[in-house]
Amino acid sequence: MSNEPSGTLDQDDPRGPAVDPSTELQQYPGFTERMDPRPDHGEDSYTGHGRLSGRRAFITGGDSGIGRAVALAFAREGADVAIGYLPEEEEDGASCLELIRAEGRTALAVPGDLRDEAYAPAAISRVLDGLGGLDILVNNAGYHIAQPNGLPDVDADQLRRTFETNVYGTIWLTQAALPHLTAGASIINTTSVQGYHPSRNLMDYAATKAALNNLTVSLAEMLGERGIRVNAVAPGPVWTPLQPATTTSEKLESFGEGTPLGRMGQPAELAGAYVFLASNDARYVSGEVLGVTGGTPLG
Numbered sequence: 552m553s554n555e556p557s558g559t560l561d562q563d564d565p566r567g568p569a570v571d572p573s574t575e576l577q578q579y580p581g582f583t584e585r586m587d588p589r590p591d592h593g594e595d596s597y598t599g600h601g602r603l604s605g606r607r608a609f610i611t612g613g614d615s616g617i618g619r620a621v622a623l624a625f626a627r628e629g630a631d632v633a634i635g636y637l638p639e640e641e642e643d644g645a646s647c648l649e650l651i652r653a654e655g656r657t658a659l660a661v662p663g664d665l666r667d668e669a670y671a672p673a674a675i676s677r678v679l680d681g682l683g684g685l686d687i688l689v690n691n692a693g694y695h696i697a698q699p700n701g702l703p704d705v706d707a708d709q710l711r712r713t714f715e716t717n718v719y720g721t722i723w724l725t726q727a728a729l730p731h732l733t734a735g736a737s738i739i740n741t742t743s744v745q746g747y748h749p750s751r752n753l754m755d756y757a758a759t760k761a762a763l764n765n766l767t768v769s770l771a772e773m774l775g776e777r778g779i780r781v782n783a784v785a786p787g788p789v790w791t792p793l794q795p796a797t798t799t800s801e802k803l804e805s806f807g808e809g810t811p812l813g814r815m816g817q818p819a820e821l822a823g824a825y826v827f828l829a830s831n832d833a834r835y836v837s838g839e840v841l842g843v844t845g846g847t848p849l850g
């Protein structure tokens with residue numbers, strides 16, 4: 552093995568391939584095709600093994616980034632997949648639906664705003680109609696805006712948007728889904744390493760992710776008797792539209808360099824964790840937060 556990381560996601564050396572990101576920023580919510588380099592969702596690397604055969608999944612924020620990589624992997628594992636996204640993200644939503652359909656699976660668009668309490672019941676009923684049921688709920692949508700000086704700069708609108716998207720949206724959607732989940736179903740929340748090691752520029756966001764870690768544990772406790780498992784994935788720094796749309800060029804330039812593996816991750820490198828937690832391989836795993844952080848420990 553050489554000392555220099557290079558190559559593709561199929562390689563053994565986890566130090567690479569490194570991402571050399573353009574520091575060009577985008578307007579929120581950010582678009583995949585405007586990113587340089589384009590994020591890797593596993594299009595050329597993820598191989599399915601029928602581990603989610605016949606399951607029906609709903610992934611919020613499924614249009615882009617981590618959610619898109621999870622949608623593609625779930626489809627390649629044999630699941631039908633519905634994705635949620637903001638109405639203004641139609642371009643990314645359509646691209647992801649195409650990826651799911653290319654696997655011969657049913658793909659369903661459920662655009663809308665999670666901050667609107669009415670979205671949750673409407674979205675779940677659309678998924679039930681479109682997929683014939685729901686076995687896997689991935690609460691992956693998330694919002695943050697970086698504030699270099701921390702809490703003093705977090706205004707009321709930002710605070711509301713961050714908590715309403717990440718916490719209220721997750722709770723409302725989970726509440727709407729619960730009556731329809733049966734034994735064998737699973738819920739997976741996307742949290743963050745920020746829930747354990749908060750950065751000064753993301754204090755409000757980090758607090759929402761700590762809340763979701765906590766909710767993962769209480770929901771797992773509550774739903775165990777129904778045979779429903781609840782887990783979370785806590786990503787470290789990952790190259791997705793959220794980054795150029797919400798941070799600064801300086802942060803982007805060195806994004807991920809502080810991790811033990813010395814680089815940011817690609818969305819594709821997160822997908823396996825979600826597949827594991829959704830599949831029967833994890834049938835005795837519940838209330839767990841699985842870090843995919845490039846080596847930064849949780850806790």
Ligand code: NAD
Pocket residue numbers: 580581611612613614615616617618635636637640663664665666691692693694716741742743744785786787788789790791792793794
């Ligand atoms: P992304 O921008 O590709 O995905 C986030 C998605 O959230 C958006 O595509 C959008 O569809 C959705 N969303 C945001 N606000 C919404 C709203 N009000 N209603 C409905 N949908 C809404 O970025 P990503 O990095 O793939 O983010 C996915 C998850 O991963 C988020 O929860 C994020 O907090 C988390 N995360 C990301 C990183 C990272 O470095 N990229 C690190 C840790 C955790």
Ligand code: MG
Pocket residue numbers: 580581614615616636640643792
């Ligand atoms: Mg998006």
